Structure formats: C-alpha cells, structure tokens
Amino acid sequence: MAVIAFHSLTNKLQAHGFEGDRFFPPTPxxxxxxxxxxxxxxxxxxxxxxxxxxGTEPKTHQIDLSTEFDKEIFPKFSxxxxxxxxxxxxxxxxxxxxxxxxxxxxxxxxLESAKHEFILSVGGEIDLGGSGSxxxxxxxYSTYTPMFYYGKGFGDLPNALKYLKPFAVTGTLGxxxxxxxxxxxxxxxxxxxQWAFALEYSVPYLQQHVEEVEWLKxxxxxxxxxxxxxxxxxxxxxxxxxxxxxxxxxYEGGRFxxxxxxxIPVNGSTGPNVGAVFQVQIFIDxxxxxxxxxxxxxxxxxxx
Amino acid sequence: MKSMRILxxxxxxxxxxxxxxxxxxxxxxxxxxxxxxxxxxxxxLWMTMGLRKASTLQVLDASGKEVDGKDVRVNEETMxxxxxxxxxxxxxxEWKAVASCGHKTSGTFVxxxx
Numbered sequence: 001m002a003v004i005a006f007h008s009l010t011n012k013l014q015a016h017g018f019e020g021d022r023f024f025p026p027t028p029x030x031x032x033x034x035x036x037x038x039x040x041x042x043x044x045x046x047x048x049x050x051x052x053x054x055g056t057e058p059k060t061h062q063i064d065l066s067t068e069f070d071k072e073i074f075p076k077f078s079x080x081x082x083x084x085x086x087x088x089x090x091x092x093x094x095x096x097x098x099x100x101x102x103x104x105x106x107x108x109x110x111l112e113s114a115k116h117e118f119i120l121s122v123g124g125e126i127d128l129g130g131s132g133s134x135x136x137x138x139x140x141y142s143t144y145t146p147m148f149y150y151g152k153g154f155g156d157l158p159n160a161l162k163y164l165k166p167f168a169v170t171g172t173l174g175x176x177x178x179x180x181x182x183x184x185x186x187x188x189x190x191x192x193x194q195w196a197f198a199l200e201y202s203v204p205y206l207q208q209h210v211e212e213v214e215w216l217k218x219x220x221x222x223x224x225x226x227x228x229x230x231x232x233x234x235x236x237x238x239x240x241x242x243x244x245x246x247x248x249x250x251y252e253g254g255r256f257x258x259x260x261x262x263x264i265p266v267n268g269s270t271g272p273n274v275g276a277v278f279q280v281q282i283f284i285d286x287x288x289x290x291x292x293x294x295x296x297x298x299x300x301x302x303x304x
Numbered sequence: 305m306k307s308m309r310i311l312x313x314x315x316x317x318x319x320x321x322x323x324x325x326x327x328x329x330x331x332x333x334x335x336x337x338x339x340x341x342x343x344x345x346x347x348x349l350w351m352t353m354g355l356r357k358a359s360t361l362q363v364l365d366a367s368g369k370e371v372d373g374k375d376v377r378v379n380e381e382t383m384x385x386x387x388x389x390x391x392x393x394x395x396x397x398e399w400k401a402v403a404s405c406g407h408k409t410s411g412t413f414v415x416x417x418x
Contacts (some may be wrong), residue, residue, distance in 0.1 A: 016327060018409070021410075021411050021412055034310075054313060063317050162338070204329070207330075207332075207337065208329060208330040208337060208411055208413065209337065209340075209411060209412065209413050210337065210338055210413070211337055211338030212332060212333070212336040212337040212338060212339070254326040254352070284328070285328065285407075286326045286405075286407070289405055289407065293407075301328075
C-alpha cells in the first residue's frame with residue numbers, strides 16, 4: 001500500500017522526527033523511533049532508593065547525569081552512545097560517584113506512513129559490562145536488548161474528534177538479556193521485558209494543524225505528556241514489575257527543547273519515593289546544519 | 305566538572321541566542337487554522353523564521369483540486385497566495401517551507417468557507 005512504504009532515501013535536513021504533519025519530540029525517558037542526529041545534554045535524574053528490607057542497604061539519594069548522542073550513519077540508520085555519571089549518597093555514609101556502563105544503540109526505521117503519522121523502527125542496545133565504575137554498582141557483565149520503537153500521531157482521526165488529533169504516542173518494547181545469569185553472591189539476573197511509552201498532547205500541533213485557539217497562544221510551544229517506564233522480569237525466579245509513571249511537560253525552543261517530569265513509582269516494589277527528571281535536548285542539526293541533519297553515507301544531497 | 309559546566313552553558317547559550325537557523329513552523333495564518341470564514345481573497349501564512357523563495361503554498365478544494373491563483377509570494381517570514389471567490393466548503397492549505405538556512409518543513413490545515 002502506498003501510504004505505508006519501506007524506505008527510500010531520506011530527505012536532507014530532516015533530522016527532527018517528522019512524520020507528515022507530526023513532529024515527534026524526543027522525550028526524557030522513552031527513546032523515540034527516529035534514526036536521526038540527536039544530542040541530549042544533559043539529562044538529570046533525581047531519586048531516592050529506599051533501604052533494603054533486611055537493613056543491609058541504607059536509603060540512598062541518587063543523581064544521574066547523562067548525555068546521549070546519536071548519529072545517522074546511512075539513511076534511516078543511526079548509531080548512538082549514552083554516557084551516564086552517577087552520584088550516590090547513602091544516608092549516614094560518605095557519598096560516592098562514578099561512570100555507569102557505557103550504552104551503545106543502533107536503530108533502523110523500517111515502516112513509515114506520513115498520512116497516518118506512523119513510524120516503526122527496530123534496533124537494540126548494548127550495555128557494556130565492566131566499562132563503568134564498581135563504586136556505583138555498574139554491572140561487570142553486558143546486557144543485550146533488542147528493541148522495537150514506534151510512534152503514532154492521531155492527526156488522521158475524523159474531524160468530529162478534532163481536539164483529539166494533537167495526541168500522539170511513542171514507545172519501545174525491548175527484551176533485555178543479561179550476559180550472566182547469576183552473580184557471585186547467588187542472586188540471579190533475570191531477562192526482563194522493558195516496555196515504555198509516552199503519551200503527549202501537542203499544543204503546537206493543535207495550533208498549526210487543527211485550530212488556532214487564541215487563549216492557548218502563550219502555551220503554543222508546550223507539550224504536556226506522561227511517560228510510563230516499566231520492567232517485567234520473565235525468568236530466573238521472576239519478580240515484580242517495576243517502573244514509574246512520569247507526568248511532565250516539554251518546551252519547544254527552536255534549537256533546543258527542555259523537558260521536566262516527576263517520576264512516580266507504580267508500586268511498592270519500585271519504591272516509595274517520587275523522583276524527577278530534567279532534560280535539555282539540543283537540536284544539533286539546527287546548530288550545525290552542515291555537519292548534522294543528514295547521514296554520513298548515501299546522503300541524497302551528495303548525489304546532486 | 306567545571307569544564308563540563310562551562311561547555312554546557314556555552315551550548316545552551318548558543319542554542320537559545322538565536323533561532324536564525326532553526327526550522328520554520330507556522331506561527332499563524334489568515335484565514336486562521338480551523339476557522340470558518342466568509343470567502344477570503346488570499347491565504348497568508350506567518351512563519352516562525354525567514355523563508356527562501358523555494359517555499360510553496362497551495363489551496364485545495366474538497367476534491368483535492370488546486371484552486372489558488374498559483375501566484376505564491378514569499379517575503380521574509382510570510383508567504384501568501386491569492387484565491388478566487390471560493391464557494392462554501394472545506395479547503396485545505398498545504399505549505400512547504402524552506403527556511404533561510406535550508407531546513408525544510410511542511411504542513412497542512414483546513415479552513416471552511418461559509
């Protein structure tokens with residue numbers, strides 16, 4: 001069918017995540033489905049880990065500072081790397097800090113429909129064991145996570161539902177396979193199903209494509225959203241699904257985007273405390289248009 | 305950490321200092337997006353940044369036929385096209401913007417003539 005087509009060459013200078021009228025913004029905690037040049041710097045996360053039930057581990061304050069860089073290598077295919085620095089402060093003890101394991105990712109856009117504002121990508125992540133600091137508990141083993149990424153805007157709804165058109169969802173579904181089934185202390189490392197999605201209501205989309213609402217003018221660069229981040233162990237003793245629900249907002253600033261979200265635990269197994277995440281996303285294709293915003297190889301513009 | 309903080313401040317300042325090389329999005333239009341109006345004589349779009357002449361603008365009727373005067377005028381941050389006297393119905397505006405820096409964006413919206 002014409003509306004859903006396998007990809008041909010990409011358009012130059014479309015590093016933002018567009019599908020038809022829809023701009024899918026990168027969100028703080030759910031990886032978006034676009035294999036484009038992206039630069040998230042920095043992402044701050046703040047949360048508290050409760051004390052362990054047996055009392056051996058104290059309540060710990062944690063701050064994560066991470067940077068993610070993705071580069072389109074050839075049309076619709078990108079590689080990325082994420083570097084995270086972690087600060088830990090257990091109550092009653094000295095604080096410690098160090099790098100978490102390096103994380104590498106690959107992504108390929110396989111299906112798109114501009115008319116239906118739909119995209120599906122495949123890829124995966126490798127968390128490189130031993131590349132981080134043992135002081136902050138970085139695993140000594142690698143974890144491999146094949147993933148699906150998707151995005152769907154609802155601009156194709158009938159006009160009777162026009163105020164629902166600004167809704168969009170992006171999500172990921174991954175299966176994380178740890179390189180080692182167990183640890184020296186006898187604990188097990190289960191495979192986990194990692195599922196996440198972001199549900200957003202785009203005020204810019206409403207104003208630009210549905211209806212210009214005068215009283216929303218001051219908010220025309222704002223996108224309220226809620227993200228869900230879930231992990232479900234599937235073997236080796238299983239365990240409970242853990243995760244957070246993250247209500248928040250994005251601000252589109254032209255060359256950059258700012259996002260802020262609360263992180264609310266979904267259950268007692270996740271923890272009792274609400275955290276927060278704050279992210280600045282730099283649209284590097286806007287800042288360095290000659291370097292970013294197009295693939296390194298098979299760039300359509302190079303053929304002209 | 306200090307050098308990282310300085311780098312971060314430089315990048316954010318650079319990013320926010322000017323939108324001169326960002327993408328061109330629709331700021332507002334006349335007729336307004338999604339509005340119901342008496343027959344307009346032209347359709348005009350105000351974009352968020354300057355445009356190149358290669359930018360295009362079309363007005364289509366409900367059957368998808370182009371009904372504008374094919375005389376698109378691009379001037380800095382605006383583009384406009386004349387339309388003949390339009391009958392009652394729903395019309396779709398399709399625009400493709402080439403920003404002054406070369407970034408391309410596109411979009412559609414409808415308005416209704418009563």
